[in-house]
Amino acid sequence: MIGSMVFGSYVGLVFIADRPAMALPFAAVLIVALVATGTAVMHDANHGAFGRPRWLNQTLAFTADVLGASSWFWRHQHNGIHHGNTNVVGIDADIEQMPFARLAPAQPWKPWYRFQHIYMWPLYGFLTLRMLLLDFTGLFTRRIGSQELPRGPKRRDVIELFAGKALHLSWALILPMLFHRWWIVLVFYFACSWTVGLVLATFFQLAHCNDLVGFADLDAPRRGHDFSIHQLETTANVHTGGISRPVGWLMGGLNHQIEHHLAPGVPHPAYPAMADSVRNVCERRGIRYHVHPTFRAAVASHARWLRLMGTPDAG
């Protein structure tokens, strides 16, 4: 369904629309379909969780490259660094936004962070563009954020990275430019890329960057004192009852980040069935199970956290 939404809206936008009033609804559907590809297909497949056959996960993992971000780098950053060291300051690249923002108490404060709760929202939109470009620098520096890559890319990984970038630029820019004026294509490209980036970055921030969860310092044991407890301390869900069905569908399981972080190899449609058991075990053992009651509350919690971290004496 997501694939046909991407294909249909893309065909409509590039080959059928001949005026803005026609192009805008196609672009809106394309944005929704690309976000859903990122959450429900790309994220699962790169965890090896989309389906049982290895070839299916490997093929669909390449959707990251089609979206503009190298799946090879994504697996290192997301599966390795982020999942292995969630909210560990100095390691988890997801909470490293310096010099733009301070997202954890142990990070140094700068005067401009006072306004980060305002300017970070538009900056989130550049997530996709940043990934499109930063993968090239990562290839030469062999680093992701402050972390050195455990191993360099093989020749096949490099070929796939360049093939992915070429494929992305071909469908998103070059092909449309054969049928429309170049500047119109650029305007639509940046508008779609920015919106997809904003929505995806917000979804990912709701789980780990808010005023419910905790952060670990660099001197904490690499994976916390207990890996599962560490994940529960640093991750929050958004209550399924508190999000509308369309948003829940669009999040592709990212509202169940606790279950995802405890069992990243499980496909996301299984998380709701796991959630009750996880919550019960937490209650029995006196472990906090962090849940934002609604989607709005989750966004507000992230906004409060940005504001708090922007004040000099908070920490």
Ligand SMILES: [Zn+2]
């Ligand atoms: Zn994940």
